[in-house]
Amino acid sequence: MHSSRHRLLTLPTLALLxxxxxxxxxxxxxxxxxxxPDAKVAKLCQNLDKVLPRTVDxxxxxxxxxxxxxxxxxxxxxIILRCGVPRPAQMNDPEADGVEADDVGWLLQKQDDGSFRxxxxxxxxxxxxxxxxAHTADGLAPLADLAPAVKxxxxxxxxx
Numbered sequence: 271m272h273s274s275r276h277r278l279l280t281l282p283t284l285a286l287l288x289x290x291x292x293x294x295x296x297x298x299x300x301x302x303x304x305x306x307p308d309a310k311v312a313k314l315c316q317n318l319d320k321v322l323p324r325t326v327d328x329x330x331x332x333x334x335x336x337x338x339x340x341x342x343x344x345x346x347x348x349i350i351l352r353c354g355v356p357r358p359a360q361m362n363d364p365e366a367d368g369v370e371a372d373d374v375g376w377l378l379q380k381q382d383d384g385s386f387r388x389x390x391x392x393x394x395x396x397x398x399x400x401x402x403x404a405h406t407a408d409g410l411a412p413l414a415d416l417a418p419a420v421k422x423x424x425x426x427x428x429x430x
Contacts, residue, residue, distance in 0.1 A: 300334035300348035302341045307354030311395045311429070315340045315353035318397065318423035322351070327405065327412045347402040349412050355398045357429060358389050371410040372417035388413060390420060394427040 307315065319339040324331055329345030342351045360366050360379060367378040368391060375391040376399075384403035389396055397420055401412055 300332060300343045300346070300350060302334035302343070302350045302352055304336060304338040305340050305352055305354040305356075307340070307395065311354045312340070314395045314424055315397075318353050318395075318419060321419040321422050323415055323419060326415045327408050329405070344412075345405060347404050349402065349405055350400040351416065352398045352400075353395060353424075355389065355396045357396055361389075361391070369410060369413070371413035372421075374413065374417040374420050376413060390424065392426060392428065393420065393424045394429050395424050396429050397424060 305315075316339045319342060322331075322342050326344040326349055329349065332343045332346055332348050334341050334343045334348060334350055340353050343349060358377060358379070361377055369376050369378050369388070374393075376388040377391055379387040379389070381387055381400075384406070386401045386406060388399045388401065390398075397416075399413065399416065405412065
């Protein structure tokens with residue numbers, strides 16, 4: 271995804287959009303489907319898992335089941351990270367929304383339940399972060415917390 275082809279939202283605009291989503295959710299424990307990337311991407315994802323922060327947006331790590339180096343979580347309801355996901359079809363849409371947090375570009379997808387899904391752009395592996403409705407009030411704070419690890423483990427480039 272080339273950022274000049276997509277509408278980028280500014281931090282204040284995104285904060286308002288996310289704040290409008292409201293808060294409330296509950297879960298019995300995080301669960302996440304484990305991606306099935308090729309060996310090269312799986313290695314990048316394993317490296318990412320090693321450098322992920324212990325806390326995101328002040329929330330302690332709370333990894334989803336089944337346990338995998340390709341998934342991670344924080345808080346409850348959990349902010350879920352999945353590494354090695356397929357390229358989202360919405361990246362083909364020149365009108366898709368994108369954001370940037372600490373020099374990492376993300377495709378922004380608002381979900382029907384008020385949550386948000388962010389997927390990295392211009393990286394050699396796709397990293398997806400699901401931000402539950404209950405954790406949307408802080409805007410891009412979770413992405414900013416994750417950006418140093420993404421930059422360290424997932425090189426710039428185009429994922430295949």
